[in-house]
Amino acid sequence: VPEAPHVSPVRGMRDLLPAECELRDWAIGRILDTYRRFGFARIETPVLEHLALLTGGQGGENEKLIFKVLKRGEKLDLAAARSEDDLSEEGLRFDLTVPLARYYAHNQGALPQPFKAIQIGPVFRAERPQKGRFRQFTQCDIDVLGEAGEAAEIELILATTEALAALGLRGFTVRVNDRRFLREFARHCSVDDEARQDEFFIVLDKLDKAGVEGVLKELGERGFGAATAGRLADLLTGPLAQQVEGQPLFADALATVRRVREVVGPLLGERARVEFDPTLVRGMGYYTGPIFEIGMDGAPGSIAGGGRYDRMLGRLLGREVPACGFSIGFERVVGLLLERGVRAPKAGTRFALLHEPGVDSLQRVLAEAAARRAAVEGNSVAVFARRKKLGKQLDELEQAGFDCVLTLPEGNGPPEEQWLGGGRA
Amino acid sequence: VPEAPHVSPVRGMRDLLPAECELRDWAIGRILDTYRRFGFARIETPVLEHLALLTGGQGGENEKLIFKVLKRGEKLDLAAARSEDDLSEEGLRFDLTVPLARYYAHNQGALPQPFKAIQIGPVFRAERPQKGRFRQFTQCDIDVLGEAGEAAEIELILATTEALAALGLRGFTVRVNDRRFLREFARHCSVDDEARQDEFFIVLDKLDKAGVEGVLKELGERGFGAATAGRLADLLTGPLAQQVEGQPLFADALATVRRVREVVGPLLGERARVEFDPTLVRGMGYYTGPIFEIGMDGAPGSIAGGGRYDRMLGRLLGREVPACGFSIGFERVVGLLLERGVRAPKAGTRFALLHEPGVDSLQRVLAEAAARRAAVEGNSVAVFARRKKLGKQLDELEQAGFDCVLTLPEGNGPPEEQWLGGGRA
Numbered sequence: 095v096p097e098a099p100h101v102s103p104v105r106g107m108r109d110l111l112p113a114e115c116e117l118r119d120w121a122i123g124r125i126l127d128t129y130r131r132f133g134f135a136r137i138e139t140p141v142l143e144h145l146a147l148l149t150g151g152q153g154g155e156n157e158k159l160i161f162k163v164l165k166r167g168e169k170l171d172l173a174a175a176r177s178e179d180d181l182s183e184e185g186l187r188f189d190l191t192v193p194l195a196r197y198y199a200h201n202q203g204a205l206p207q208p209f210k211a212i213q214i215g216p217v218f219r220a221e222r223p224q225k226g227r228f229r230q231f232t233q234c235d236i237d238v239l240g241e242a243g244e245a246a247e248i249e250l251i252l253a254t255t256e257a258l259a260a261l262g263l264r265g266f267t268v269r270v271n272d273r274r275f276l277r278e279f280a281r282h283c284s285v286d287d288e289a290r291q292d293e294f295f296i297v298l299d300k301l302d303k304a305g306v307e308g309v310l311k312e313l314g315e316r317g318f319g320a321a322t323a324g325r326l327a328d329l330l331t332g333p334l335a336q337q338v339e340g341q342p343l344f345a346d347a348l349a350t351v352r353r354v355r356e357v358v359g360p361l362l363g364e365r366a367r368v369e370f371d372p373t374l375v376r377g378m379g380y381y382t383g384p385i386f387e388i389g390m391d392g393a394p395g396s397i398a399g400g401g402r403y404d405r406m407l408g409r410l411l412g413r414e415v416p417a418c419g420f421s422i423g424f425e426r427v428v429g430l431l432l433e434r435g436v437r438a439p440k441a442g443t444r445f446a447l448l449h450e451p452g453v454d455s456l457q458r459v460l461a462e463a464a465a466r467r468a469a470v471e472g473n474s475v476a477v478f479a480r481r482k483k484l485g486k487q488l489d490e491l492e493q494a495g496f497d498c499v500l501t502l503p504e505g506n507g508p509p510e511e512q513w514l515g516g517g518r519a
Numbered sequence: 520v521p522e523a524p525h526v527s528p529v530r531g532m533r534d535l536l537p538a539e540c541e542l543r544d545w546a547i548g549r550i551l552d553t554y555r556r557f558g559f560a561r562i563e564t565p566v567l568e569h570l571a572l573l574t575g576g577q578g579g580e581n582e583k584l585i586f587k588v589l590k591r592g593e594k595l596d597l598a599a600a601r602s603e604d605d606l607s608e609e610g611l612r613f614d615l616t617v618p619l620a621r622y623y624a625h626n627q628g629a630l631p632q633p634f635k636a637i638q639i640g641p642v643f644r645a646e647r648p649q650k651g652r653f654r655q656f657t658q659c660d661i662d663v664l665g666e667a668g669e670a671a672e673i674e675l676i677l678a679t680t681e682a683l684a685a686l687g688l689r690g691f692t693v694r695v696n697d698r699r700f701l702r703e704f705a706r707h708c709s710v711d712d713e714a715r716q717d718e719f720f721i722v723l724d725k726l727d728k729a730g731v732e733g734v735l736k737e738l739g740e741r742g743f744g745a746a747t748a749g750r751l752a753d754l755l756t757g758p759l760a761q762q763v764e765g766q767p768l769f770a771d772a773l774a775t776v777r778r779v780r781e782v783v784g785p786l787l788g789e790r791a792r793v794e795f796d797p798t799l800v801r802g803m804g805y806y807t808g809p810i811f812e813i814g815m816d817g818a819p820g821s822i823a824g825g826g827r828y829d830r831m832l833g834r835l836l837g838r839e840v841p842a843c844g845f846s847i848g849f850e851r852v853v854g855l856l857l858e859r860g861v862r863a864p865k866a867g868t869r870f871a872l873l874h875e876p877g878v879d880s881l882q883r884v885l886a887e888a889a890a891r892r893a894a895v896e897g898n899s900v901a902v903f904a905r906r907k908k909l910g911k912q913l914d915e916l917e918q919a920g921f922d923c924v925l926t927l928p929e930g931n932g933p934p935e936e937q938w939l940g941g942g943r944a
Binding site for chain 1: 524525526527528529532533534535536537540541544551555556557558559560561562563564565566567568569571572586587588589591595597600601602603606607609611621622624625626629630631632633635641643645655666668669670673674677782785786835869870871874876881882884885886889892897898899900901902903904915916918919
């Protein structure tokens with residue numbers, strides 16, 4: 095039978111099956127628990143926001159990927175509509191940081207100072223669908239609002255690595271850089287214009303893939319002059335991080351990076367290495383100071399990232415409020431857990447209680463189920479009608495993760511237990 | 520300072536402050552835990568669905584309240600657009616039942632039979648904003664798909680009342696009716712046309728507010744004839760439920776209601792009363808058999824509701840699959856918990872560790888915080904810079920729910936503890 099139309103999820107989005115949901119709920123519980131022990135508090139904002147907020151220039155490329163919501167009723171004048179702006183004034187959020195800034199501006203009177211926020215929820219981007227990328231995905235953020243010192247950065251790194259470790263993941267590298275250093279570095283290489291600097295960073299970002307020659311070649315193609323190439327080539331004669339750190343010129347711009355490394359390194363111990371990465375850029379335009387990413391041995395790319403964005407809240411508040419945040423790439427992390435066969439730990443035994451409708455008294459069946467649930471915390475009992483093909487039913491129950499099948503004998507005796515698969519014999 | 524534009528949430532939606540988020544997370548945890556112990560498994564579907572699915576006639580009035588998403592790129596031809604249908608093909612879900620039917624049709628091969636699903640997530644309705652009603656709100660559903668017998672209804676009632684009781688709520692009344700009885704009852708009152716029956720039910724639904732005379736009057740105004748009024752008046756001479764149950768005429772249509780009450784009553788014990796309510800209607804058009812609502816002493820209206828909808832899945836699957844579901848009015852329940860001053864139980868002690876930047880070594884501060892967290896499971900430690908106005912800061916920390924403030928003395932001694940408010944002396 096062909097599937098009826100519209101039975102698939104909408105393009106680029108997906109349904110979550112029970113096993114993945116269970117793993118995600120477990121992972122979110124572990125992350126939330128860790129963040130709460132660091133004194134962060136969860137908040138929530140609506141999924142919809144004013145388009146004027148979302149398109150305020152803070153979201154970079156993401157602003158082009160907004161799902162816009164059609165105006166309703168009298169507000170929608172189709173005949174007079176000249177552009178999309180006439181049709182829509184609200185959209186689905188593309189991240190949790192822009193809504194957080196709005197939230198803080200709107201609710202600041204009711205929030206402690208500084209404010210340490212957790213946000214976990216779906217965000218939406220109309221990207222071209224591709225493997226492992228979805229148009230709805232979960233973000234998992236912590237932010238410290240109202241704290242200017244590097245204590246914020248340090249706590250975010252400690253909390254995020256501890257949350258990832260609570261999922262059983264190991265072998266982290268925290269890469270640290272600073273937007274102020276990047277600007278200084280660009281000026282040193284004779285790139286003074288801010289927009290040109292951003293382009294310079296994009297090319298520099300490719301150093302580990304393209305190599306020194308590749309970077310110098312692309313800079314030439316993009317019209318960066320000989321002075322830029324010369325200065326950069328000088329610094330690239332050895333490992334860039336060492337070259338840069340050796341230059342007194344960059345000492346001021348790297349002071350925070352150095353302090354963060356000094357404090358965080360010993361506190362992290364075996365959990366993670368901390369490295370200065372002068373080519374770390376991160377996409378979002380709103381960062382103003384230290385930026386970070388967390389990588390993991392055996393997993394290319396990054397599994398978390400963040401940084402300081404001291405000027406975003408000022409745009410909404412009319413006064414500056416320093417801010418710093420860290421986001422776990424939750425879908426990436428769940429993908430790694432699934433790859434490694436990690437399953438949510440079971441709290442107790444999963445029983446399936448089979449009854450024969452019309453023969454077994456439903457009251458006896460349900461009373462037995464209630465007793466089994468009450469006997470051990472974490473036990474679960476699902477009641478099912480016994481099917482004629484019992485063998486097939488047992489296979490399905492094992493497949494669905496049940497540990498033990500219970501059937502009631504005639505009379506009043508206790509149920510017979512049949513343990514499935516690798517369960518208790 | 521006036522608020523910048525777009526700093527408020529969008530119309531009809533709201534931000535959740537930390538205390539409410541904590542209560543909601545606790546409540547969801549308790550509900551999920553209860554439902555899992557009954558053998559239900561959580562699933563998730565995307566927030567967006569095909570409009571063709573959402574407007575398939577199953578959603579009743581809710582179909583008029585859909586937030587539609589603007590088409591993108593080449594698909595959006597503004598010049599050629601004649602109606603909303605040309606502008607949009609996806610929308611935000613208005614409930615979790617219609618998406619569940621799609622989910623089951625799409626994923627049935629990977630799901631156990633019967634399938635017992637939990638869904639908790641946001642739904643969206645563009646209703647006129649009013650007190651306690653929001654355009655984004657959380658629903659909390661369980662459904663049994665593929666089980667035709669009343670065991671499904673009975674388990675849903677047991678699980679839902681147990682979940683509500685796990686939140687500390689008491690004094691439930693489960694009201695039960697049956698759509699088949701309602702049709703029979705309408706025919707007995709000479710209303711044979713299905714659409715007219717639906718109108719008859721709407722009026723009947725008002726019996727407890729309008730009284731017998733009010734109902735008879737409105738029926739007359741709506742053009743129902745003397746035969747209808749006469750038959751109904753006869754039945755309304757005593758309490759309607761008793762009158763109806765005494766009529767052998769309705770015995771078949773009420774057989775399931777009777778069996779459900781017989782089995783469920785003793786199993787519920789003190790937790791809830793079960794009553795037959797012949798005027799219970801419930802809005803959704805898709806119900807086909809027993810319907811329920813749960814009320815609570817001292818709280819008008821209902822806090823949960825559901826019923827059997829055996830024909831919805833057939834429309835998508837091409838074969839009939841019996842289905843039955845129960846939904847907790849989560850926003851209503853959270854409102855009741857807040858009214859009663861219920862707070863999420865604390866797992867441990869909430870410490871605020873104050874440090875003097877530049878004086879206290881950050882490394883010592885953070886090591887102390889880590890040690891306190893590790894000492895007792897559930898303890899949380901938030902690190903804050905000490906402010907000059909310490910009295911004000913302590914007030915704020917108490918307000919924010921902290922139990923104890925820690926400050927480090929000079930030298931290497933343990934931190935000084937200052938317990939706040941009603942905390943340990």
